[in-house]
Amino acid sequence: MVGAACALYAARAGHSVALVDRGAVAGGTTGAGEGNLLVSDKEPGPELELALLSSRLWSELTAEPGAAEAVEFEAKGGVVVASSAEGLAALEKFAVEQRHAGVDARAVTADELYDLEPELAPGMPGGVHYPQDAQVMPTLAAAHLVRLARAAGARLLTGAPVTEVLRSADGSVRGVRTGRGEIHAPAVVNAAGTWGGELAALAGVRLPVLPRRGFVLVTEPLPRLVRHKVYAADYVADVASDSAALQTSPVVEGTAAGPVLIGASRERVGFDRTFSLPVVRSLAAGAARLFPFLESVRVMRSYLGFRPYMPDHLPAIGPDARVPGLFHACGHEGAGIGLATGTGHLIAGALGGAGPDPALAPFRPDRFPEEAS
């Protein structure tokens, strides 16, 4: 997803772009996650800034003819639900801070809550409504951005693993070697997601991208009973957590195609693909607590993916001071779909070489201490 967005904005800015992937479009984490474009779960700070920028760019992109349908864009809004009075107080305080940062966050009373989501479990004291939250179908979104990038002149090379980052005598980047031949270019953007650390290593630099596993549950198709993205207030704490242990407060949402998606767990277990019944069990239990009617709805399948996770929960975006010509755009953890447009836009700007962009400072790829491991 991120690579597709970088290619699109760079090509539209007039650069000559080759988009290279070892697999197919959306064959990585993008095809194994969900497509929430959230501002609601982010605390004020650089990531929220990026999310707001991205949200504007998503709106622009999906306003282009045919685009909203092509990516199944839905500006459905999010509803965060508190289950206790204390929880509600904390949630509302958080929303006030977000409002100062430019987020449209509306406190809702218990009554209003059930107007927004009639099927919610009874007894919830209230919540916050975030009209800016939206959603796309990630695979279709990546496919569409690739289509647009190609229309803007970018070249797509699939099935081409990058095996080497080519460097000049002075150390600067001069292209990549792939399984399908060399590509020469004065700039290389690392948008390898969860595998971004390996790609950085090919260029001789350390970038600590780690996998954080997530399971998603998919139900049988239903009429629209869940109208927004609905999640419990403790979700935000899970997202920002540093713990390796499992967290499973689920986001529940209906999709255009009918099935309800319930996701996603977060745990750091390396690249372990083994199915875990306890994990999906707690996802299911969390969803049923929010929406009791789901009890009798059948779960059709479950899938998992590995979010590209960085120690400080911020992505690496921008030029790498250690290797001239090397740029990074990875490590977006559980928000890479949403943050892709903003990332692509910033990368295109940085490729233009207009000097250091203050917006990129918090995302400096070389911010992590050298050496370790």
Add this chain to the structure above:
Amino acid sequence: MSRSPHEGADGGTACPSLAVIGAGPAGLAAALAAAVRGSRVTLIDAGAQAGGQFYRQPAEELGARRPQALHHQWRTWERLRDGLAAQIAAGRVTHLTDHHVWCVERLEETSGFLVHALHGPAQEEPSVVRADAVVLATGAYEKVLPFPGWTLPGVITAGGAQAMLKGGLVLQGRTAVVAGTGPLLLPVAAGLAAAGAEVAALVESAGAQGVARHARTFAVHPDKLVEGAGYVAELMRRRVRLKARHAVVEAQGDGALEAVSVAALDRDGRVVPGSEHVIACDTLAVGHGLLPHTDLAETLGCRLEGTAVAADDEQRTDVHGVWAAGEATGVGGAALSLAEGHIAGCSAAARLAGREPDPRAWEAAAKSRAKTRKFSTSLDAAFAPRAHWAEQVTDDTVVCRCEDVPASAIREAVGELGATDARTVKLLTRAGMGWCQGRMCGPAVAGLTGCEPVPSRRPFARPVPLGVLARAGEDLPDE
């Protein structure tokens, strides 16, 4: 909804427990072998009665008076059936019918397994069996490749036809064509003819040589009427036209099947231009081979070999405590399933009792296994679905019936977006995301994509109510 009862053999004795999933030839043989050797066995199957695909029983209510007339190997079946009854009476086997297993969970802390199943009229009632070891004997399901018109009423799978036969449905007066590839087609055609249907043609895409050779795999036929006579002879006697190296390229009809268009194939499997001709029929039974059920094994983390569960000489998978037998480990007929099941049961019983099993105990079964396997491997080669089948699939042919995805959508994903694997195509087109989770269209999508069919991961072997999932294994008594 009732709380999850803890079913199956229990009682807290020192006797180790074995769960056998699937009560076909493999599962029955495994359950009996293990019970006789001292294991407490719970035999779990989705069917109303034991028997699996091969000994599929006519429904009891139909009151079939002479079931033996429908079933060959009646003696083998009687032996298994009586053995099962005796073991149940002796309290060594518990047989759970109408139980659909949706997941087998390996317990990390306590070791052992929980077999999660659904039962009841709507398959919503949870039931959990705790066991020290598991035998997966889940069999195989049919592979069907699409062609224009294949969704018309009157087009059924070969297995569907077989089920109608064994279920006692009247086929007299029907005109049928049997088509596709593989050793299944012969018994199905012979069975249909014996049941009084007019079989207008048997259309097999492999060459005649292969057909003659494979007549031996399923040399035992469930239909007594055909017993003894070779299928080919039987079909000739009934004047069934055998069209080897031919394929059905289209099913025709207005609202229901009226005819099929059949064409000759060249050596590469391409349609010979101008060879198409029409055969009138109201029933078309198609099949392109069988695919092992691997969902439960995959979720447990068992290694697969191609499309089947990998098992060693003792029928053990690479996951400790999990055995696999029968068509789940590769397709080869009922005799092979029986042999593998027997070996799995012997091995599991010994190991559960803490003994190193002695392979001499199952020498005869091992011999039979070696012989049948060798033969079935050569069959696989002879009955690969014909190359180029996808060329006859028109753009508007529906490939995924659950999600209504036409071939054109899949071709776009491949051509325009560089999709080279079935998973990406699925995400781009929704093919395989519906009720059957790609069991039906998986091979077709892979074929149209131009990649090898790999089993897609399905953590749930059956759809499971969310409430059941949320409480799965919660109320188990401590042991």
